[in-house]
Amino acid sequence: MTMEKNVPLWQIFTVFAKIGAFTIGGGYAMIPIIQAELSKRGWISDDELPDIVALSQSAPGVMAVNISIFAGNKLRGFKGSVAATLGSITPSFLIILAIAMFFTAFKDNPWVERAFKGIRPVVISLIAVPMINMARKSCKTWWAWLLAAGSLILVAFLNVSPIYIIICVMVLGFSISCYRLKR
């Protein structure tokens, strides 16, 4: 997979820092930017991108980071993946840190307080919208709806940890898939 083009590590870092700095909302929003930045430089080809996206989605973690690991690794191996990942998170890391420090000093300001009173309900619908979009894509059978509803109830109302649910469903899904393959 690695092509060892000898792209300098600092260049990998800066290109991914640029991608990281201009992606607001994360995930899918960064795909067009990644495409523009990486294929312009010949780092990945256009027909590779769907594969990379699919793989990055199926691995645990955040897609943006996974794409950086994948592309960085392709360019310069392990070092490349470290450079790309650090690059893609550095801008947001610094911005968040600045806000966190600023916010602790200003959160008792009445204007900030009122603004956040208005923002909080909005945040909940911002979580609900992608959830419904995901449901329409991945819940197409009755058992998929049952899994979704069941895990919602377990976590929200019975205080079960999501991690246990994910482990259980992976074991269940794996066993059923094995069984189906054998038949």
Next chain:
Amino acid sequence: MDILLLFGQLAWTFFVIGAFTFGGGYAMLSLIQNQVVVEHTWISESVFTDIVAVSQMTPGPIGINSATYVGYEVLQNATGSHFLGICGSLTATLAIMLPSFVIMLLIVRFYEKFKTSTLYAGTMRFVKPVVVGLIGAAAVILILKVTWTGFSPEVTIVTENFPDWKSWLLLASAFAAGYWGKANPLWLIIAGAVLGIILY
């Protein structure tokens, strides 16, 4: 000593979150919320909601952003030190990415096999609906608080997030604008802030 323990807990918590998040940033939010708000009670629901809002507005993936913010918040609250807060955010950010790193490098190695693995695809068909449920639960937890005494649940509204009817109206209109109007989340948050200043 207590501080070291806290760093250890923070690192382990975010490492586990990173390893078990399938389905991207929003799924990650539900795990962060469960661990940080419910399990460890490091931060409250309303502070978590604020962190989600800030993570949405700023560039970068929302899951990583909230890890950075939570790491700072937890250590800063415990010690009052900005420096330890920064160390906390570094710890959480690196810990949440570490599992992806290991797993992605393995996947790259076995790329061709992995791509065509029906077993993996089959397993994911079961995981994906659960992720939908987990994200839904994250939204519900920010609205309702459920406490159990024995077998009788008590359901109350999270009043920090929903103090009055105006906040329900904001929820409904932001949902309508986001779902049917496909409005950009960034603009919705800005609109929420402006309306908050006008309404309250």
